[in-house]
């Protein structure tokens with residue numbers, strides 16, 4: 543044992559608690575997906591003349607360790623074991639019936655979240671009823687992930703205002719995807735995605751209409767840091783999560799983005815998240831990026847890993 547190293551390894555229930563505010567219940571069915579290398583260093587150019595282009599443009603790099611997806615049918619049990627080991631509670635997003643399976647399997651580890659579908663064939667009245675039931679009777683706590691940007695829509699679009707009005711009325715925070723997601727080939731893989739709709743300033747009209755709405759900007763509006771800071775400075779009900787971005791972009795750039803949020807004075811509104819979809823070891827990998835951030839004080843690390851989310855989700859006000 544090296545001098546100064548801890549003399550013991552604490553048991554998992556003694557580890558300081560962590561909240562992952564951005565976790566997906568049901569995206570385990572991508573058969574044959576290769577193991578993932580986080581924090582790829584480049585988005586590659588491509589030429590439509592050179593044959594079929596890949597739908598994502600991250601550079602294909604090797605790494606150690608690669609993150610392997612769970613085996614089919616084992617994602618839930620793998621992840622709950624990781625959450626127990628690392629003392630993590632997670633906001634798990636998905637269809638209500640999928641999320642309920644997680645709550646049943648680990649009621650003390652799972653904070654349930656659900657959202658609405660977008661599109662011309664959606665029955666809005668039926669979805670509003672489903673959401674109201676989820677939040678008032680079934681114990682759901684967050685409305686998300688709201689993926690308007692993938693449909694090329696602004697969060698202030700009036701066609702979805704009823705959902706936000708419901709969230710404000712029921713005092714349920716909303717979690718909106720903003721920023722990341724082009725994957726370098728939006729024109730090939732996600733043609734309705736619009737980078738411009740991830741601009742955090744697109745929240746302004748929504749927040750003016752719903753002044754009590756609590757908003758989690760998922761992926762922290764990456765990479766639009768200046769507009770993100772403007773939004774945080776203008777509205778104290780807005781928090782950010784660093785999910786997805788924390789492992790999707792070059793590590794130096796990720797750290798610079800988080801550091802900028804903290805240096806600008808918003809350390810009490812940055813929340814840890816993974817955007818977990820299928821790789822059990824992504825949880826500890828992502829936590830280690832915060833734990834190893836030399837620009838954060840120990841208190842700032844605890845705030846990002848737990849305290850800010852506990853305040854945003856009002857977990858600290860719950861009866862124990």
Ligand SMILES: [Zn+2]
Pocket residue numbers: 687719720760761786
């Ligand atoms: Zn997202």
